[in-house]
Amino acid sequence: MLSKKAKYALKALLYLTKHQDKGLAVISEISEKERIPRKFLEAILVDLKMNGVLHSVRGKNGGYSLAKSPSEVSVGNIIRMIDGPLAPIPCVSHLYYRKCDECIDEANCEIRIVMKKVRDATADILDGTYLSDMQAINAYLN
Incomplete structure (x- = not known):
């Protein structure tokens, strides 16, 4: 969230x-x-x-x-600066990876597999959206 x-x-x-x-x-x-x-x-x-x-x-x-062009500032990077990792659980984070304490078999963990898909989809959207994109969307809607 x-x-x-x-x-x-x-x-x-x-x-x-x-x-x-x-x-x-x-x-x-x-x-x-x-x-x-x-x-x-x-x-x-x-x-x-x-x-x-x-x-x-x-x-x-x-x-x-x-300090940077709006086309250089991604939403994903801003969220990471303020909130930390985008990943819903630490074992699927690229930048803040940490093995889950209770994990027995990380490679076959069903929860990890699904949460990795969530992380990948979220990162694709947020890292591919820049301030300039958001401004263009707003201009288009108004």
């Missing part, structure tokens, strides 16, 4: 994607327009900046902007 923090991160990034030609966006503006609690948003934006997704300028005329 997508956490509220990851959802808000995506909403903030989409806002910055849509408004990138207008320069820096301030936290209060993003918070108000996207209905994200300001304190929560501040923490999210710091995380995204530390991960190289955002650029910030301090001071009176400061704010946030994308």
Whole structure:
């Protein structure tokens, strides 16, 4: 399940994607327009900046902007930054693999086989969808 923090991160990034030609966006503006609690948003934006997704300028005329092109930022990577692995169980995760404590035969575990399919389908969709794709979908629908 997508956490509220990851959802808000995506909403903030989409806002910055849509408004990138207008320069820096301030936290209060993003918070108000996207209905994200300001304190929560501040923490999210710091995380995204530390991960190289955002650029910030301090001071009176400061704010946030994308550090990368929207066509370079995948939804899957943002979710991993905020929530961790996409995999529903640790034994099928590529980046955060861990054997399940109770597992007797990982190679023949029926649960693992199904959850690997879930992980693969989820990763294919999320890793193949970029902020620019989401913006294009929204423009098409409106």
